[in-house]
Amino acid sequence: MATASRRALVAALVGALGATLGIAGAGHVYLRQWRRAIAWFVTGIGAFFVLVSLFVGDPTQVTVASLPLTVSIPFAVVMLLSTVDAYRLATVTERRQATTEGPTCPHCGKPIDEDLAFCQWCTEPLDGRNG
Structure with a gap:
């Protein structure tokens, strides 16, 4: 499924x-x-x-x-x-x-800004990114 x-x-x-x-x-x-x-x-x-x-x-x-x-x-x-x-x-x-084209947040699924180390929608940190 x-x-x-x-x-x-x-x-x-x-x-x-x-x-x-x-x-x-x-x-x-x-x-x-x-x-x-x-x-x-x-x-x-x-x-x-x-x-x-x-x-x-x-x-x-x-x-x-x-x-x-x-x-x-x-x-x-x-x-x-x-x-x-x-x-x-x-x-x-x-x-x-x-x-949706481009990367999405693994926590909320919304599109993310690739320049940020966190999701601008749910504020969860994105693994493997440095601020």
């Missing part, structure tokens, strides 16, 4: 695991896409609270087993979309990096 497809698969699996725990954006955390992970997490939590406030009579008496389908299904869709987005992001990023 190629590294690109393995990374995308792991991102999807981590996203699915996070979704089963009710945590949107877990796949994005694996990909180190922090803003996108936070956006998905806030969207998931916000969707849950909005749906509960609209469709549940007394939110203090709600349990996971007693959630109506009008809350469970849309929340599950948000979790699924988060997982699909993590998979798509990993595949698109890998394709973009494969088409």
